[in-house]
Amino acid sequence: SVNPDLASERQTASFSVEKLTAWLDGGAEHTRLRRAVVEAIECDPVFSRENQYFQSQNERYEAAVQKAVHLQKKMQEMGWSENGPEFKYIYRAVSGDIAFLLHRIFMRSISVLGSDKQVAKWIPLASQYRVIGSYAQTELGHGTYLQGLETTAVFDIATQEFILNTPKISAMKWWPGDMGRSATHTVAFAQLYIHGKCYGVHPFIVQIRSLQDHSLCPGVTAGDIGPKMNYEHIDNGYLMLQNVRIPRENMLNKFCEVQPDGTYLRRGSQKINYFTMTTVRISLISDEVVTPLMKACTIAIRYSVVRRQSKLKPGEQEAKILDYQTQQEKLLPQLAAAYAFHFVNGYLQELFDRSYRDIQRKNFDTLPELHALSSGFKAMVTQYCTSGVEICLRACGGHGYSSLSGLPSLYTKILASCIYEGENTILLLQTARFLIKSFMAASTGQAVPPSVTYLASVKPGKCPAKNESDFLRPDIYTEAYQHTAVRLISSTAAKLQDLIQSGVKKHNAWNQCTVQLVQAAKAHCHYITVKNFTETVEKLETKAGIQKIMKHLCDLFALHGIFSNAGFFLYDGYISGAQMDMVTASYLDLLAIIRKDAVPLVDAFDFTDKSLNSALGSYDGQVYQRLYEWAQKSPTNKQISPAYEKYLKPLLHNTLSKL
């Protein structure tokens, strides 16, 4: 039975939850398909996550491998294919809790960087797990800066082999998933040397474990890098190579080749490498970042209407904690952000699809914009959502801190997204470089990509808002964001120029502006997010019930941003102190309005209880009952600790006579 405090929240929804879900999915037929996939996965006991919070790293790994291998059978059984429409729902259905994700990157890199012959040889083997691959790029001492990699691959003409070496400890491959315990092969990146000359970093297929008995190949040292903040199910590994010889054919050679006599050939465009990274950054936003924030909001908001604490009004029952303004101010902006980033993800996907069509027609013009946006958004969205999940966790008090709430693992996992696939600060600086360049171009009248044309239309002036309700006008707040982004970009560009003109070397000048460049890049992404949200709401005109609540969320997202970054808007007086009071008042009013629909708004995300895996967040709101039931299953309750016999009994046994 549903907890009555939670049930009552659902009776007053201002819109149809089912319709909102269908709209978010892109149509009711998608919702049906998604539910069918989730159902098929969840009713299969192999995919159960029931005991996940109690398992050791070894147990998690074993279960993840079992799931990966089983999934292949399941897909055949269900008639799902990797290119089918179901595929994107599978990862969501297993909550990412599966092995061999790097094996997929191994396959993708062979597909993209390998010759037709290499693809023909390796892809069929890999797609049936007849080899298990990893992708060994990062080294102990080198991450983002690829040119710094130290692993070497020396071409030996006599034997027609490459000899791979890890010349020192910092050159050890470190972090690659599926490498610590599973992989038989890896794509390893190494500096190519021919006749003593270095040709830079290239990818090589290296066998690391025997297919016979899984023992390490001669010259290979590999293992697991040990415990991490999360990802216990993945065997992130290390790899050291000592004179490991591989045949000449094992260098991935679509774009460059070493010929038998040692001649080095480069062919085709390298820009496509760029594009692969971009793909990964965009695809992770939805699965690894927005979905966890949606889950955290679902858990925290449902819990906040079941949990009662203190009295709002003397003499009354204790209040639902979501009725406190401070609790609304913690959770509802995160809910609005989850929606905002879901829509931004759609925007980026569209941009990506357009770009991809261009590229297939050999037109690479959109790549710089796509790269800048995907970098900046990867950084901005991961950072925002990570902090959002943390806020949700803390807003649930002590019970949020229990692993059984599901929130700790959501947090420790999403945190990694700020680091992998490009460290966020470095990514934001790449966006900033694009913005500065575009700003310079725009100010000299040159054409710039669509997302930055606004840089050309710098209008001085003040925010025209006259009262609170003006700040519920999308044109008013979007323009405020635009103004702020332009100001941050232009003033940093000016500082950069001033420094250079005053004689500071270019690289030093850049370094001295990086704190502000990061601010500018974030402001740009924030602006695009707000603008895209308002456009999404506008397009909704026919779906009145949904449009109204989406408009509220859009307003909340926008005003929360102004309220929390007030300095940027007040700095040059674009928004005055009096106007900031209007922002604050509108913002706080919106909290009370959206609070009424908070539960239906998270219900619309349509997560099953199994997928949330949270004692606090289940659909029925039986929070306390479930915490108690789950706690009893903990291994800490399954044994009498040896601590009693060893340490406590000798002390306590002396007590009896004394009491």
Place this chain on the structure above:
Amino acid sequence: SVNPDLASERQTASFSVEKLTAWLDGGAEHTRLRRAVVEAIECDPVFSRENQYFQSQNERYEAAVQKAVHLQKKMQEMGWSENGPEFKYIYRAVSGDIAFLLHRIFMRSISVLGSDKQVAKWIPLASQYRVIGSYAQTELGHGTYLQGLETTAVFDIATQEFILNTPKISAMKWWPGDMGRSATHTVAFAQLYIHGKCYGVHPFIVQIRSLQDHSLCPGVTAGDIGPKMNYEHIDNGYLMLQNVRIPRENMLNKFCEVQPDGTYLRRGSQKINYFTMTTVRISLISDEVVTPLMKACTIAIRYSVVRRQSKLKPGEQEAKILDYQTQQEKLLPQLAAAYAFHFVNGYLQELFDRSYRDIQRKNFDTLPELHALSSGFKAMVTQYCTSGVEICLRACGGHGYSSLSGLPSLYTKILASCIYEGENTILLLQTARFLIKSFMAASTGQAVPPSVTYLASVKPGKCPAKNESDFLRPDIYTEAYQHTAVRLISSTAAKLQDLIQSGVKKHNAWNQCTVQLVQAAKAHCHYITVKNFTETVEKLETKAGIQKIMKHLCDLFALHGIFSNAGFFLYDGYISGAQMDMVTASYLDLLAIIRKDAVPLVDAFDFTDKSLNSALGSYDGQVYQRLYEWAQKSPTNKQISPAYEKYLKPLLHNTLSKL
């Protein structure tokens, strides 16, 4: 041998690290004593934390119990006593990684709330671990709001006993440490009923496990609440009581008593309860909050001069990551905050000691101020330091995410400090209530406590700074903080009054102001922290080398606060846009200055390698070597996973013929 990149940082220190350490410790003799205690603990293998990152919750618990029991012997052996000067260093030396912390609260509550007879009976038993106690206040459904507790204690005149019951699942005691698996007794809080009348919450000593065989007593259900984000070594527990009878003497009765005929007597002041909570909040700031931030800074800053990544200048060697402005901007403000809060802790201790002397003379006048400050600072410092540790973790990239860096466990542990001993938002609202009251009193000319006299001296006007260097004047920035705190407090007081005058009910009006009240309380604490830092630096005049660098840190802490909360200062034009540019310029310049002394500044915290327990943060900077050595010890490398035989072998064995 020390990594040369780290060694070179130490050669250019602008001050004597040893002198700074001694000053931070309050004198060289304290440093000597601290080091002796740490050394004695660390050379004892029982206290080793070497395998901590690899242990399960069961193993951690067992080790923690062993340590607690062993510590008692150790203390006798070393001649240390609980009241001796060594005691405060012991907790630091074991890094909190020890059982029976709630047992100490059990003892403290008996000492404070128990009669002389009760103290005489229980304290000697408890201090020898002849009983093991816990402190059962929080319930599954009730935390901070004590009046809401649902456990009942009904007095039975016939048998002269209290009958304790858990009437429903939400009334189950939940979270108490040492209760899940260890405690034989607990102080349980329950609603007292006599003749059907409720007298409110009272504390009772309840036996929950047999001293004979540790089995649960009749009517008692208890166990471990399962996995948490950290604190695996503590057996946080649940407890359900069904008609559990305890003798009348087991109600702690220093301040109230139930007489044999059921007459209820209340005696003495209850205010002292208040004081106990205050003690705990103040004492946790140093051990649980500032120390972890200092450790995180030590790890991240040492790592950031060993780690090299990308080129700052083309053609040069890859740069130390601490040479990037963005990395400085992440880490150095956290370092400054660690110092700032170390000093605030001293300020609160002094205030506490003065207050304690007053209380012993039956003068309770300082309690409201002490309560307000300890609440607000507990909230502000835990929040600031938690976010600081997270920044340090993220600033170390992938390696920071490895448990072996020590940062994940620092983060997951410090996060709990935002929740326990009073949820932060609720605490800040208590501070705010005091501030509003004081502001009202001050504006009608009444006397107010020393920390809030500034509320009376509201001066309108603008910040007088004319250039960048003016913002390095403590009077300039302290006044800016003061102005902002006064403005936030006074404007929220005005909003509150307006709402009430417009007919909004008082409790609703309060709720509608809480977001701003929280801001006001934080601004007050921030102001006191800055002011106290400047005063600490001023008092340093004779120690020139140290004073100079402390002045830089103080400036950095203050300007970072203005830079990151610019909106509060710009809002009413107290600081203009042009002045904010000066703040920014001064702030960024300071980063480059302090960067030079960053390593000596963390060395001065004087953590041993064992205490940091970090592969990234050791004194010698042999980061990569240590990561590799430690990873090899992981249990994931100690077994061949059954996953190979079960799932991989059948697939891979088909491959051989194909390759």
